[in-house]
Amino acid sequence: MALWRIRATVDDRPGYLSVLTASLALRSVNILAVQVHTTEEGAVDDFLVDAPDTLGEAGIMAAVLKGRGRDAFVTRAEAQGLADQPTRALALAGRLVHEPDTLGETLVALLDATEVRWRPGTVTEPAGFHGGRMTLADPAGGSYEVLRALPAFTPAEYARAQALVEIAGAVVRQQREHVTLLLADGAELVLRPATKDDLPAVRELHENCSATTLRHRYLGGSVPGDGRLGRLLEPAGGVTLLATTPAGAVVAMANLITEGDLAEVALLVEDDWQRRGLGTALLRRLHSHAERSGFAAVVAHTGAGNVAMLRTLRRLGAGSIERDGALVSVTVPAAGRPVGDETPATSG
Missing domain, CATH: 3.30.70.260 (ACT domain)
Incomplete structure (x- = not known):
């Protein structure tokens, strides 16, 4: 047989x-x-x-x-070929998660293609397929042309190929969002977006912070429970950044929460990592994210005694600083979009 x-x-x-x-x-x-x-x-x-x-x-x-x-x-x-097509596609998707730069090889394996050509530059031809020719946008830039003599491609095969392209694109975007930060004292950290899986490490971050640090972050309120922390890790319409050591320990968390055309930022840095430039780096990245997302400005609410936070916000270009008792609200406009007049702040 x-x-x-x-x-x-x-x-x-x-x-x-x-x-x-x-x-x-x-x-x-x-x-x-x-x-x-x-x-x-x-x-x-x-x-x-x-x-x-x-x-x-x-x-x-x-x-x-x-x-x-x-x-x-x-x-x-x-x-x-004895492996069913869904199992085959899942195995190839798993490979892309670890090796997104093998997208071309993965398409050959998925589609039994005879040739895959990569073309640089802006994609001028719309994605799609005709006969034995398929065009797919490369998430890293350019496009892929997938060829085989027979049989002709079907809509189901194009949908599977497009799904793999989207997986590779998501991994590429995630890799781009992981940034290595070298502090002035030589310490090296990784800045990256948070996910719900980071909850145990973020809880440990809170346990390692002093009562004063937690009071500055939550303005004297109670430390949130796991439910609220989970929502903070993946805020709707916003982003949360974490700073981690090479060993994977979380030493800082920066949140950007949307409020209309403004984005509120908040910061928690473990005591041993304060005054080393880490908070400034995190807030700069959140500010850049807010600008790319089209927000008019970012606003931060902090205590009047949180001198380090106020100093960092001034470095970012505070447009207005308002004090209400022990609470200070600082607004930092997006580039080229002034918000209010700057007034002196009292740090107390």
Whole structure:
């Protein structure tokens, strides 16, 4: 017995698939797996079969044509074809998570392509497919042209390829958002967006902070529980940045929460890492994020006695500073968008 791959189009009408499978069965062809691709021309049936050694390509093709299959394609298959298509696609997606730069090779494996060409520069041709040619935008820039002689690509295959492209793009964007920060004293940290999985490490950060540091962050209120901390890690419309050591310990957390056309920022830095430039670096990145997102300004509420925070906000270019008792509100406009008049602040 030998493994073969068969692809043929049949009329998308009741009973037509059974006619094709019956014709194959009469030739002792055992169907191991089948996929159905819906197209405008009809249903494209993709089979992995085990056929007698004596049948050969011509015999299989004759069985397909007798079973009312058209535009038939028959080729020998390898043992790895025994893995079903969803399992295969998931395995390739897992590879992309760890190696997003292998997108071209992954597309070849997914689509059994004969060639993949990468073109640099701005994509001028819209993504899509026609016959044995598929065009996909490269998330890192440029585009991929995927080619194979036969069979023609189907909408289902294009959708799978596009899904892999989106996975690679998400990983690339995540990698770009991970920044190594070298402090003036030589210490090295990683700045990155937070996720809900960081909750235990962020809870430990809070446990390592002094009561004074926590009071400055939460303005004298209680430290939030896990539910609120979880929402802070992935705020709707905003972002939370973490600073981590090479060992993965979280030593600082900076939040940007949206409020209309303003974005509120808040900062918590573990005591041993304060006054080393870390808070300034985090707030600068949040300010840049707010500018890219189209916010008019960022605002920070802090205690009048939090001299270090007020000094950092002034460095960012405070546009207005207002005091209400022990509370100071500082507004930092986006680039080229002044907000109010600057007035002196009293640090107390």
